[in-house]
Amino acid sequence: MSSAPSDRSTVYPNRKTAVAATALWAVAVGLLAGCESGPAEPNATASGRAKATASSGGCLDALRKAKAAVQAAESTDTTWKGPRSGPGAVPGKTLVYVAQTMTNPGVAGVAKGVEEAAEAIGWNVRVIDGEGTPAGIQAAFSQAVTLKPSGIVIGGFDPRLTSQQAARAEAAGIPLIGWHAVSSPGPSTSPRLFTNVTTKVEDVARISADWVIARSGGDAGVVVFTDDSIPFARNKAELIKRQLAGCPGVKLLAYENIPIPDASQRTPQEISSLLSRFGKKWTHSVAINDLYFADAAPAFRAAGRPGAGPPSNIGAGDGDPSAFQRINSGQYQAATVPEPLTQQGWQIVDEFNRAFAGSPPSGYVAPVHVVTADNSGGGTSWDPEGYREAYEQIWRG
Template sequence: MSGRHRSGAPARTARLASCALLACAALLAGCERGSSRDPDETVPGAAGCPAVQARAAAAVTTAEATDAPWDGPTTGPRAVPGRTLVYVAQTMTNPGVAGAADGVRQAARVIGWTVRVIDGGGTPAGIQAAMSEAVALRPSGIVIGGFDPDATSRQVARAGELGIPLVGWHAVAAPGPSSRPPLFTNVTTRVEDVARISAQWVIAESGGRAGAVIITDASIPFARNKSELIRAALATCPGVRILAYENIPIPDASSRTPREISALLARFGDAWTHSVAINDLYFADAAPAFRAAGEEGTGPPYNIGAGDGDPSAFQRIDSEQYQQATVPEPLSQQGWQIVDEFNRAFAGRPATGYAAPVHIATAANSEGATTWDPPGYREAYRAIWGR
C-alpha cells in the first residue's frame, strides 16, 4: 500500500516563482475570515510508524474493496401500501442531496409509493418555505434532505403535531434516531469512520512519512469536528507532520482556495506531500492553482476528499487531475434506506440505525463510475418489502 503513487517530477522551482505574488497576497489577508492556522510547520518525519502504518494499510485495503457483501438489514416489515413522501432538499444543486433524492425516487417506485421533491434553493428562507409547503401537503412522511432541522423548528414541530414522521439525510451528525431534533432516524455514514479512513489513507499511501495539509470549514460544527478527528488520526503516526490547517469557508471556496493553495505551495515546497479536505469541492477549486504552478495532476501533493464523492470528484480521480481518492457516500443506497426506514415507521417498527461502511474510491477501483453504488442492497430491500 505504501508508496503506491507515481512520483513524477513536478517543476517546483517554476512553481515557487509563479506563486510568489499570490502568496504575498494571502499573507496580507491573514486576518480575514477563514485564515489558516499552522500547528506544526515541520517537514515529514523520518521515523515513520510501522505498526500504525500496517493497521492503516489493512484498513485501506478493506475500504477499497468493491465487492463486499451487504451488511445492512435483511428482515423487516412488508411494504405498507399507498404512502406518500416529500423530500425537502437543502438544494438540488448539491450532488449529495440530489443523489440521495434520486435513490428515494428509485426505491419509492419499487415499493409503490409516490414522492415529491421540494427544493429549498440553499437559502434559509427557501428551506423554511419548502418545509412549510411540505407540512401543508400532509404527506405520510418528510425527508430532511441535507439541512439542520433546527433551522426549521416551527415546521418540524408542526409535523410532529400532525403525526408526520421525519427521516433525515445528513440532517444531524450521527446516524440513527434523534430526540432533539425529533427524527425517526438519520441516514448518514459515521463521521468518525470517514475521518479515520481518510487519515489512514494518507498514512498508508505515504509509508508513514508525510507532510499534510488539512482543509476545513470551521464555521460549520460538523465540518470542524470532522477535521479535528482527521488531525487526531494523523497524529497517531509520528512520521506524519501537519503543515497547515486551512480554514476556508465553503461559500468562499471558489475565490479563496486558489489563493491559499498557491501560498501553501510557495511556503512548503516539497515538504507538502498530502492533503485531506472535508469535502471534495475544494480540489475542484484547487486544480487551477496546482496547474498554474506547474504541478502534475498525479501529485504530489496527493489529495483525498473526506466526504461526498460527487461525480466531479470521480472524474478528477479517473483523469488524474489533482485528486487521488475520495471517501464517497453511497447515495443511492442511502435513498433506499430512507424508504425502508419510513416503511418501518409506518409499520410501527423501530428504526434500523444502519450506517454504511466507509469506502475509498480511486482510479484503480472506480472502473469509470461517477458514484459509489455498493452491491446487494436493492435485492435485500426488495426481499424485505416483498417486491
Template sequence: MHHTRKAAPAVRAARLASCALLATVAVLTGCERGSSGDADESTTGPSGCPAVHTRAREAVARAERTDIPWGGPTSGPRAVSGKTLVFVAQTMTNPGVAGAADGVRDAARAIGWNVRVIDGGGTPAGIQAAMSEAVALRPSGIVIGGFDPDSTAQQTARANAQRIPLIGWHAVPDPGPSRRPDLFTNVTTRVQDVARISAQWIISDSDGRAGVVLITDASIPFARNKSDLIREALADCEGVRLLSVQNIPIPDASTRTPREISSLLSRFQDRWTHSVAINDLYFADAAPAFRAAGEKGSGPPFNIGAGDGDPSAFQRVNSEQYQAATVPEPLSLQGWQIVDELLDSAGNARPGRKALAWLQSHDVEVLLDSFMSPGTEFGTYRDARGTIVEADLSFWATGTTPNTLWLRLAGHGDWLNAAGRVKVDRTLRVEGRLDVFAVGDVNDVSELKVTPAALAQADTAAHNIRSYLQSSGKHRREPRLYRPTRRNPLIVPFGSADGLTVLPVPGGESAVLGSRTTTLAKAKSLMTPYMRRQLGYTAA
C-alpha cells in the first residue's frame, strides 16, 4: 500500500493536465461513459519496478513541461461562408463530446456557418437515428462525435455515396484520414500516448507500488482500446496490482458509479491507492461515494482522468477534490480544427489525405516533411537528423529536373533559363531559332508538367512545324499560339482498381472524383491504348 504521498500538490497535477496534452500531440476528441463489471485481479506482488519507475518519472516530467514550442500549422484554407454542418453526438452528457461540439459552434459562427447538433443519447438506436437524420439533411459535412462509425454503417455508407464529408472526433483510434471506415480525417489525440502517460503517472506517483482500479466503457471501441492500453502499460511494473476493471457505460455513470465506488471501497479498503478512468466525468460521479465513506478529497485513492480535461476536472484537481491529475485535450480548439478540416475537405488538401489513407491502409509507412538522402548501404536512406531508414522499394518523386545538360555542354547554354529549361516563345519555338521547337517537361512554359499539357503542346508544335515546312507553298498555314492550360485534371491511380482524379473547377477549388472515374480514365490501363493510338502503333 502507498501510505504517504510525496509532494504532489494539485498545482503540479494540473500542470500535468495542460502539458501532457502537448507532449502527446493532442489533436482532438473526448471520452466516454459506461457499465460495470469486474475483471480478474492481477497477482503481481508489491516489489516495485526501479527501471520502469525511472522511465515513468522522466516521461511525467516531460509531460509537465510548459515551454514546448508550437510545431503545427500556422495557416489554413480560406473560409467559405454559408455552409451547414451537423454534429452527431454520442451523448451530450459526455463532457468531451460537448466540449468539442461547443468548439465547432464557435468556429462555425466566426465564418458564417450554420451548425446543428443532434444528440444520440448514448444508445445504439439513438445514435443510428441521429445519423439518419444528419444524412437526410444533406449538409456540407457531418461530424461523428465520439462513437464508432461501424455502429452506423448504413448511414455512413449513404453519406459516402452522397459525397458528404465525414469528420471523426474520437471515432477511430488514430488521428488523421481513415479508409475503413471512410473518414476524411479523425480528430483525436494518439490514444497510445494518453494511455501510456496515464499509467506512467500512477507508476511515478506511487514509486512503483500501487493498487489500481480502472474504469472504462466497453461499449465504445475507442474507450475499450484505451483501457486495454492502460492495462498493458501498468503491467510493465511488477509492483502495480490491478485490483479491478469496472465497465460503466457513460450514460449510466451518474447512477452506477457511486454504487460501484462504495462496493470497491468496502472490498479493497487500503489496498486501493490509485484509480484511472477513460473519462474525467467518472470522478465527478464518484465524489459523493468517496465523501460518504469518509475518504479525503486529496486521496488516497489518487485519481487520474485519461482524457478530456473539462473545466470541472481542473476544478477538482486544483481544489484536491477526489481527482489528482488529468490528461486533457483542447476540446474547444479541436472543434475549430474540425471546421478547418471541413474547409480542407472541399479543397486541394483532400486528394493528399485520401492518398495518405490508402497508403497507410496498405501497410506503407509514410514520412512527411522529411528530407532523405541515400544511406551508406543499399536500401537505406538517411533523414535530416541522420536517422537511418530502411526501405524495401523507393520511388524518387521529388519533382522534374530537365535533362538539358547536354545542350549546355554543346554550347547552347543561351537557350536555357536559370532553372535549366529551354526558353520558348508562344509558338513553342526555341527563342531565336525558327527551326527548333521544345515541348513537354523540357520547356519553360508556366503550367503543370503533366501528360494532358504535354499532349496539348505536342499538337500545337506539330501544327507549327508543318506550317514552317510549308511556309512557301500554296498550302501555307499560319502558326498557332499555345495557350497554357490552367485547369488540367490530375489522375492518380492506386493500383489498377482504385485512385482519385482532381478536376479543377471555377472559383479556384477542385472537385475530387473517386475510384470509378479514375479506373475508367487511367488506372485500369494506364492510358496505354490511347498512347499507342497517338503513336500510330497498331500491332496486336
C-alpha cells in the first residue's frame, strides 16, 4: 500500500472529495489492522505484513480462519469427553509394547501410560525397544509374538515393516492395537488392527500450519522437518505444506527429511546449513516431532540466534516434557501440538479390554490442543483431567 501524499489539498481540490478519500483510507487501514491483530512477530515489519495482507489468493480469509482455529485450540478446558461406559475389567491379561524407539519421546510417553493403566486394571506389561531400525523392530516384534501375550501394541511404526510378524500374531489370535501405526484413528483392516490410537493427523497438521499463519500475520518463510520413512509422519508433513500454501504470503523455504533415529546427529548440521542459506528469510519452522528442536537448539545457540526466535518453532507432536520446558523458558520452541500421551496409553489398555470382552472399539479421538508459554501453566505435559477416574470406573463394572 502506497503512503499518503504530504499535501492532500493539491490532490483533493474540494472538501467532498477529500472527505471521501479520507473515509476510504480509514477503511483500508481498518482492514489492515484487522489482519494484524494478535501476537506480533519480533522480526515482522509493518511493510511486510501489509504486503502479505494485500497478496492475491485470499490470504485475508486464510488468516482470519487461522486465528479463530488457533484461539479455539489454545483453550485449556480439560473436561473429559471420552468414553464413560464399557466392559468391566477382564482379569489376568499380559501386554507387550513394541516400541519403534524409546528415544522417541512420544513413543516412550505412551509406553509409560500403558504401564500405568495396566497396573490400575491389574495386568502385566513388557516393553521391547525396536531401537529405530527395521531389523530391530522386526526382532522386537518377533520376540513379542514368541512371548504369547494377550495383546501387542504397535508403538509408532509402520506395521508393513513387520508384516510377517503381524501375520504370526493374527494366526495366534493375538489382537494388535497401534499408536501412530497408520494414518487414521480407529480400526484398520490392512494391516489388521483392532484400533489405532492417535489424534487426527489432518487436524494436527492444519492447526500447526494455522499457528504459523496466525502468528506471522500471513508473512513467513518456513522450514518443515519430517521423517519420510514413517508414512504417518510423511502424510502429516504433506498436509502441513498444503495448509501453508493456502496463504500466499507464507513461503516454504525447505523440506528437511531427517529420520528420527538420525535426528541428534543430522539436525544440528542441517540447522547450520539452513541458517547460512536463508538467513533472515527463515522466520518459522514446523516439525512433525518436537525432538527436532531439542537437537536444533545447540546450533541456533551457536549461531547467536535468540531463544525466542526467529525462527519461531512449533512441533506438530508429540508434546514431550523437554518441549514444554523449551516453550516455558522461551528457548528455541514457541509452541507444540501435544498428544495426551499418558491418556492415550490408558486408552490403549481400555481398547484391549474391549477386544478381550468381545466389544467394539470405543471410537474416541482426542481433540487437538496448542500449548504455548501463555497457556501451559508451567506444566511439562498435556494431561487432561478426568480420564483416569472415568476408565477406572468403567473397569470396576
